[in-house]
Amino acid sequence: MRATTQLIAKLFYVLLILSCTSLTFGQDDESAEGAAAEPATTYFALKPAFVVNYGGAGRLRYLKTAITLRVKTGGGTPGMAQVRQHLPYIRHTLVMLLSQQTDEGMSSMEGRELVRQSALEAVRQVLIEEEGEEFIADLLFDSFIVQR
Incomplete structure (x- = not known):
């Protein structure tokens, strides 16, 4: 039971790290788009x-x-x-x-x-x-x- 709880906790941390990483990359993409989207x-x-x-x-x-x-x-x-x-x-x-x-x-x-x-x-x-x-x-x- 304890091993299952630890496995779930590790999966939770991995998913949390992946989602934060993807949010960070998404922000960089948006800021790059914002810089390119300046009115021409x-x-x-x-x-x-x-x-x-x-x-x-x-x-x-x-x-x-x-x-x-x-x-x-x-x-x-x-x-x-x-x-x-x-x-x-x-x-x-x-x-x-x-x-x-x-x-x-x-x-x-x-x-x-x-x-x-x-x-x-x-x-x-x-x-x-x-x-x-x-x-x-x-x-x-x-x-x-x-x-x-």
Whole structure:
């Protein structure tokens, strides 16, 4: 009887040690995942919203859009500081791009997507020209209002 009790006690200790070891390894895995799960991007809203006229000669057409940039910030990249530093140049580039659009391009979802992609590429080009790195992961339209 005593041998059985000792055997059960030893098994209990072995199971206790194994479970503590697995919990410890699980915590290391979680902390490694937590370090890797740091946000790789930050959202930066370009305020105030853009209001431009577009379409060339004839009746004036207006576009009002709010734009947010997804800025790469992971890996020690100082993306937000670079975007803030060049914000006037970025806004100028976007105003010029938006004002060059045509009515046909603004009237369809495909046209708006092309405008978004052009704007993203233009912002990336500004940062590559000024800093040598693009820093921008994506460009998002928060609102997009067209008056014809």
